[in-house]
Amino acid sequence: MKIINTNSKSEVLKSMLGKLLFLANGAMVGLLLGMVLQPSWQEEQAVLTSTGLQGQQSVRIEEGQKEEKICYLTFDDGPSKKTEEILDILQEHNAKATFFVIGNSLTEENRPILERLIKEGHAVGLHANNHSYEEFYATEESWKEDWIQLKERLEKEYGISPTLFRFPGGSACTYMKGRVQEHIGWMHEQGFTCFDWNVSGEDAVGTPTVYSIYKNVIQGAAKYNTPIVLLHDSNVSQKTVEALPEILKELTNKGYGYETLEKRKEYIFRNSR
Numbered sequence: 347m348k349i350i351n352t353n354s355k356s357e358v359l360k361s362m363l364g365k366l367l368f369l370a371n372g373a374m375v376g377l378l379l380g381m382v383l384q385p386s387w388q389e390e391q392a393v394l395t396s397t398g399l400q401g402q403q404s405v406r407i408e409e410g411q412k413e414e415k416i417c418y419l420t421f422d423d424g425p426s427k428k429t430e431e432i433l434d435i436l437q438e439h440n441a442k443a444t445f446f447v448i449g450n451s452l453t454e455e456n457r458p459i460l461e462r463l464i465k466e467g468h469a470v471g472l473h474a475n476n477h478s479y480e481e482f483y484a485t486e487e488s489w490k491e492d493w494i495q496l497k498e499r500l501e502k503e504y505g506i507s508p509t510l511f512r513f514p515g516g517s518a519c520t521y522m523k524g525r526v527q528e529h530i531g532w533m534h535e536q537g538f539t540c541f542d543w544n545v546s547g548e549d550a551v552g553t554p555t556v557y558s559i560y561k562n563v564i565q566g567a568a569k570y571n572t573p574i575v576l577l578h579d580s581n582v583s584q585k586t587v588e589a590l591p592e593i594l595k596e597l598t599n600k601g602y603g604y605e606t607l608e609k610r611k612e613y614i615f616r617n618s619r
C-alpha cells in the first residue's frame with residue numbers, strides 16, 4: 347500500500363496525473379453506471395460519481411496493480427429464506443461465494459438449500475452454532491464448544507468438513523479483545539483459516555437501502571484487487587438480494603472474477619492483531 351505524498355515536485359506531478367486519471371476514470375464509471383443502472387437509480391448515481399469515488403481513489407493505491415482481480419463474496423448467518431435467490435443470482439453471473447453458516451439456521455426446512463449450495467460449488471465456512479455473542483463468547487471454552495458442535499453437525503448431517511471460520515462480529519469485536527492471537531492460534535491448530543473482510547456492504551446495520559449496499563460494496567471493492575466482501579444471508583436480507591445483481595454486473599464490468607475463500611490466504615483485520 348502506498349500513500350501519495352505531495353511534498354516533492356515529482357509527487358505533485360504524480361498527484362496531478364492521478365487527478366486527471368481519476369477524472370477520466372470517473373467519466374468512465376459514470377458511463378458504465380448509466381448503462382447498467384435502472385432509471386430509479388440514476389438520481390443516486392449522480393451522488394456516487396460526483397462525491398463517493400473521489401475520496402478513496404486519491405488516497406490509496408494498492409501494490410501489484412497487475413495482480414489478477416478476484417472478488418471473494420461472503421454471506422454470513424445463513425442458510426435462510428433468501429439463500430435460494432442469492433444462489434440463483436450467483437448462478438446467473440457465474441459467480442462462486444463463501445457462506446459462513448450458523449447452526450441455528452440448519453433446520454430441516456433449510457436442508458435442501460444448504461445441499462444445493464454445496465452442490466453448486468460454493469464454499470461453506472463455520473460462523474457459530476449459536477450466534478448470540480453473549481453466549482458464544484461467554485467463557486474461554488464456550489466458543490470452542492460451540493465451534494465443535496457446528497463442525498460435528500456439518501460432518502454428520504451434510505458430510506462436509508469445512509476449514510474456513512469467521513468469528514461472530516469479526517476478530518475486532520469487543521468480545522475478542524486481548525484474545526485474538528490466542529483464538530486464531532487455536533483455530534490454526536484445528537486446521538482452520540480465519541477470515542475477516544476488507545469490504546462491508548453494511549447490509550445488517552442501521553437501515554440499509556438497496557443503493558447503500560451497492561455503493562458500499564462497489565466503492566469498497568475498488569480499493570483492492572482481491573476484496574473480501576461481507577454481506578448477509580438471513581430472512582431479512584431482502585435488500586441484499588435486490589442489490590446483488592447490480593453489484594455483480596458492476597464488479598464483472600470492472601474486471602473481477604469470483605472465487606471462494608478456499609482459494610485465498612487468511613485475512614485478519616490489522617487492528618485486531
Ligand SMILES: [Zn+2]
Pocket residue numbers: 422423473477514515
Ligand atoms: Zn454473523
